[in-house]
Amino acid sequence: MINVDSLVKIFRGSHGDQVHALDGVSFSVPEGQFFTLLGPSGCGKTTLLRLIAGLENPQAGEIYIGRTLVCSADKKLSIPANERNIGMVFQSYAIWPHMSVFENVAFPLKVSKQRYGRNEIRRRVDNALTTVRLDGFQDRPAPLLSGGQQQRLALARALVREPKILLLDEPLSNLDAKLREQLRIELRQLQRQLGITTIYVTHDQAEALAMSNTVAVMSQGKIVQQGAPREIYEQPLTQFTADFIGSTNFLPGKVITGFRSNGDRSVQTEQGIISCQVPDEIEDGEQVLISIRPQHILTSREVNPAAVNHFTGILREDAYLGEYLDCQVEVGTTLIRVFMPPHLNIQRGEMLSIHLPGSFCTVIPHNNHQEYSHPASKIGSLT
């Protein structure tokens, strides 16, 4: 449905410097899919969305919507945004404050080249408002809506022309946490029901994982990994992906030459030898990072240093978060972040054994590391 090929977008800064907002991005979205662009701010995801919308033009690359070439830098072709027939919800919602709810939604029909009769407009607007559960608000001045209602209004406006594709630019980021979770579910249901091809931009990994068919993780103008949510979370290919999505621990190490058992290889880390799956493209002797999520680490009071992937540590910090205990366990000179069951009664300074199950350890090459860590995981991942 949407095909993006080798897009390059360069912005010129005020001091003549160049910023590569997009650096050769390609992907395609099949019809009816929910495709998410995920990345930290400044990674180029919004720029990418605006290129697809036709609000910006690339320096190189092509975009197809359906079978139509809507934009091509080589052919100097760009169909303007108002002729691409897409729906878009902006981060700020861009609700026109001088219009009522009805007028906001009716606008796309009123300016359309295709003439709509008064009754037809009313029918379609009412329809769109019912779809987003805003029926009855027609005559309300748009600025008087709450944040969540404005978001739905923006959605109704985007859908009223029944476009083939829907672009969503962080539509939930201005809402509070509870409302965000609720609207996340509603939005996904609506998208399934309408079967509309959707590209969703967000920096919130939970949103991305919960809603998408496919997630594309972006960093510094490139897509660094693309796949189903589970794949992205469980098999991160780079340190960036592992770090950006969820919390994780990074243990630096080196693959030991020639040592294999049951297909697992061994990695020498500061803590000791860890046995786990190592991707074939990583050679023996290479420097690697082992990524393991805090909730996958098992703990016990019985110290058993002899068992595979078992290490002895000392509990340094514990924070009671209701759903789990967020703990820091010192192993060697490294603090490892571990989520433990909340009922566990354990004292700071106590000795315990931690087990890093090989099946949850992901091995990532340690050469081209892109530094990123979000504040929450910084404490835990002392790489």
Next chain:
Amino acid sequence: MLYLAAVPLGMLAWGSLKTGSLLDTGGLTLNNFKLAYGDPRSYSLLVNSLIYAGGTCLFSLVIGTSLAFLVERTNTPFRSLFTALALIPLIIPGILYTISWILLLSPRIGFLNRILVNLFNLQSPPFNIFSMGGMIWVEGLHLSPLVFVLMVVSFRSMDPALEEAALTSGASYASIFRRITLRLAAPALASSMLIMFIRGLESFEVPALIGMRGDIRVFTSRIWLALREFPPNYGMAAAFSVGLLLISLAGILLYTRLISRNRQFATVTGKGFRPHIIDLGNWRFLTGTILIIYFLFLVGLPFLILIWTSLNPIYSFPSIDKLTLLSLDNYRFVLNMHRTRTAFSNSLISSVGSAAVVMLLTAIIAWVTVKSRSKGKAAVDAITFLPITIPGIVLGVSLIWVYLVLPIPIYGTIWILLLSYITRYMPYGIRINSASMVQIHNELEEAASISGSSRLQTFWRITIPLLKPGLIGGFIYIVIVSFRELSSSILLYSSKSIVVSILIFDMWDGGQFGEVAALSVMMILFLVILVSAATRAGTLFGIRVENKS
């Protein structure tokens, strides 16, 4: 734009270099400059101009800033009332303000002088308004509300946490004021200072009516004198104009540099804060009294003396026993005068016309400069800003040169006045429209584009309606300032295209005090009605913009 701003300046430069009179085909020389600046008296002209502008600037700055602080940051009584009242003087035209202060402080007829002489049995009147001090007093007082408004904004938008942090660090109020508040206000102070300096430099009413009587000449009055000679010395006027233009250009350049540098450390954000209010204790009665006295001087006395004078058939000092002599004769006389009707209708047409043209034209220009990414944007910005550097009288001289030389027959008609107002107030329109344009989130227009609307449709259906509050505000402002414009009109009017401010100036020159006062009161009332009608219209047709984004 280029035509409006650049052509007159080009003609001015050319005119200043021409030999002989206007239409002679003489060559170009520096003769005019030699004549103008070779004269040793020109040196005192420069000194006078600088002292006058500097003094005005300091005086208005001190008053305006202290009052802004009292009103915005202390619990002085009447402060909210004061904020509203302080805007009134901005409506009163400079010429009326000047006239009323002459009536109050002239050594011969000044009312305040007379009272003080009687009260203390003085030999001679204590004040002479026809002096440098008098000039600075009147112009400074008249400009002080402007400083007040600028500084109130600055004091209001300061993050109170910055001061509270100093308070919790153990600093006293005095040292907080000195070390934190004033430092934070410094950018606003500096830019107000430059604005007031330039306003002082280009002011015409006070130098013409007060300065000339006291034989204190500044650039603006000197230019006017050169044109009053017979035959008018256009070349000399142009040469002086170039000098004045250069000084004010330097000031504006300094101002823009200051502004752009200040943006880099944004201590003052756009957020609405609840500022820290200082409890003055019993001192607040003193500060309250200061507010009242200031208001009395600013508005009360000048307005009362105008009313009194307007009600007296023959000019006399206010006293109880003369109350019976009061009559409306002056008003009757003025109303029956043919020129009055001509002047009011000319003023109304030219001010409303120029305001409408300016606001619509600048809305389009602002759209181009703010929203588009075209390359010429910086140039357009600079050109539209250019007229702000041109003092009114200089613009007048330039336009004389343009329309006496070019074969466009608008000299002496109302069209040339309209043109000069449009040129003069274009920068204000740009400012207002760009400011509101910047606040319109790009996404509002992009959303329209995504919805399938063309650029033109977007401009009319989204942009213009969103600009409306600014458009109406700017319209009102330009109507007021062009209605009271004097310094360029005085060089461009003819008996057919006379406007109210000129009529007042003219009759004052003829010594018709009572009639002038009556006309002044009418002019003020007219402006007040105009402003409140426009404000009412604004609230009726305006919209509430509560963009939560």
